[in-house]
Amino acid sequence: MLPTVSHYWSENPEVASSTETVDVALPDVAFSMLTDRGVFSHGHLDTGTSLLLREAPAPPHVGHLLDLGCGAGPIALAMAKRSPGATVWAVDTNERARALTSANAERNGVANLRTAAPDDVADDLEFTAIWSNPPIRIGKAALHELLLTWLPRLAPDGQAVLVVQKHLGADSLQRWLGEQGFPTDRIASKAGFRLLRTVRG
Template identity: 40%
Template sequence: MTEHYYTQNPEVGHQLALIEVTLRGQALRLYTDRGVFSKKKVDFGTRLLVETAELPKEGRIADVGCGYDPIGLAVAKESDRRQVFMVDINCRAVKLARKNARLNHIDNVTVKESDLLQAVKQYPFDAILSNPPIRAGKATVFRLFEESYEALKPGGVLWIVVQKKQGAPSAVKKLESLFEQVDEVEKKKGYRIIKAIKSSV
């Protein structure tokens, strides 16, 4: 398989860059590098996800497949009453996320190298966000949905972004087989924001 961002140890050479972005009203400076997702700028789908998601002001939130982590850091900076766990299988992404947390003086985060939620499955989450690793294949994406359902507290919410042409209908069908309520809450430029709620009962 051709190397892509869902790779534990990218072999492509480094090309560190610094970008500036504002998400959820939070100004961030972020180091990026080759071998991680959307290294030149925050991609449209990620931006749509983080701006659309309705999140509790406090509690435990996970960003799965965090990359250099515009999502988790914006969410953490917005409210210091949140504890945000940022996980990625890509060790280069994990190092960047830690570096970016320090750069932006954000302390209410935990960054872990993890195959999806495996390294943090002992924690019950109030919300989980993910721009799923579509290139890793449907089996991996569906496992993310399954692990998210198990990791969420009763009443917890999974927020994902997926393109219609990259399997949005099958993703929704899988989510509906797991979650008690699944809604498409936003769609723009072929991207869908899906909200999946675990029953509070």
């Protein structure tokens, strides 16, 4: 049962829209994006996502790449700009988030990005990379279900990179992933966040 308060992982946020533009400047790419209330990280690029975008290994140049829980789309936009020969899937349950990501792709001239609800992604599609700032606050059981739905869709030798706050269980999540057959290492740590990487064998 969904909580009565509207959260950014709700399918249709009840909070009134109030857009705000955010400029993102990374060492290799830059873009401008609209953010909105009811969508994760309204009005700024959050610290965890910034860590992922600055420290994750370069995404593959080809294949299908996944931003799981795309929000306004900063991860998907960065992946698409870095890998113009790949197809980037921006997936979110939040309808407002998907609309924002689509609009942000258009405003930045990004043509290799597709937004989709989770159920609208073909079951047989494999991903050469998955990047995510996952919605930890949905609860451990729901988070585990989410990860066990998508991580098995990594292509052989594909990599998943997740950013998780230490005090919200990053270290226990790392251990749990290993127990599920996804050996995971920590590749960066900053400002209370862990950047975790798992490689599918």
